[in-house]
Amino acid sequence: MPRGAVYGFLGPNGSGKTTTIRMLLGLIQPTSGTPTVLGEPIPQRVAYALPKVGSLVEGPAFHPYLSGRRNLVRLDAADPQASRRTAGSRIDAALERVGLMPAADKNYRAYSLGMRQRLAIAGALLQPRELLILDEPTNGLDPQGTREVRHLVSDLADDGATVLISSHLLSEVEQICSHVGVMHAGKLLAQGTLDELRAQTAPTVRLETSDPQTAIEIMKRLGLKRPRSERTGDHHLISAELGAVEVAAIVPALVAGDVPVLGFRAAAQSLEDVFVGLTGEGFDVSG
Structure with a gap:
């Protein structure tokens, strides 16, 4: 993936996208080969690579009886590299960026699916990240929420972050992404810019x-x-x-x-x- 790209990791459900992402994040080990993230081999150097990576994998999961803000406080406190002095301002900035500030003090159990998805993205933005890995980030969002996530991803890329978006929604990938990889039955069939992939098929x-x-x-x-x-x-x-x-x-x-x-x-x-x-x-x- 080129630095600064928005990379659409495209494939139908069951094609192996989430499994690949879990290997990249060191959550499971590959049966062969060595993935690298930001130049670091995984899982050997996972402690060096992952502090620069924000991720949302397989949907959000938070404490249901805590507010959105309190959930982010707990998540931030679990990060040994996070500064306690700046926690409040960073959490507010992340909530503001995903449009959840008005609902920050509402219990998570009262959040809609779209709000839960945005809170998970906020969790990935608590620290500056070189790479963001978002597994189905628009899942459950209404059209307005989908547009907000689309603009958010574009802003993050403009700020210098590289973004990988796993998706099975072709229209979203086509609107957001600069590069695409096509996954099918556990194999990466092709990757490149949108124009490069289109050139591989006949008009x-x-x-x-x-x-x-x-x-x-x-x-x-x-x-x-x-x-x-x-x-x-x-x-x-x-x-x-x-x-x-x-x-x-x-x-x-x-x-x-x-x-x-x-x-x-x-x-x-x-x-x-x-x-x-x-x-x-x-x-x-x-x-």
């Missing part, structure tokens, strides 16, 4: 029509690859890889074959296209 075209069978036959004859049809109401949406076919030749050929063309566009590659191209199977887009 696509999308056609809306009421005659999908004839349309697919003509598209195959032209040389378009892997056409697939999906029903949308009374019509069908057909996607196909462009390959070496000229876009300008497609619609005239369809019209000449008496195919009703209700909509047509050459589509830029999305992360969903990248994932399908790498793994050959679909992906949970909405979460």
Whole structure:
């Protein structure tokens, strides 16, 4: 991961993202190989690396009958490198940054899932961090909370932190991240910038029509690859890889074959296209 990047660790549930994160944080040991975090081998030098790392793994867990503020006080007190003299100001700053100051003195058990998620992020921000590892940070957040986390991650990266976001939500990764790694069945299939990953898959075209069978036959004859049809109401949406076919030749050929063309566009590659191209199977887009 490049320093200062927002890295989307992308993959469906069960692909191995959280297991990988737990190995990076020294919570479990790999069966082979040696992960490094900030240049330090893990777990051999975990005590040197982890003070520079803030993390949220597998959801928040706090004392239910303590307030959000008191939970952060206890969390900060457990950090041997944290200054007791500055604890109050650092805790207030972390609460303010995640938008929880108005609810700071409310018991944790009364927090919504989104508030609990933000409190966990606040816990990761109690000290200056070079690296933040956030496992599904927008889980349970409403659209407003999701936007707040998105802006928070951008601000942290602008301040010089490197951020790893594990997620199965393609739209969030596409909006937040500068770099992406695609995980599937325990293997990292590809990684790079968004543009680099999109370049690995062929451009696509999308056609809306009421005659999908004839349309697919003509598209195959032209040389378009892997056409697939999906029903949308009374019509069908057909996607196909462009390959070496000229876009300008497609619609005239369809019209000449008496195919009703209700909509047509050459589509830029999305992360969903990248994932399908790498793994050959679909992906949970909405979460």
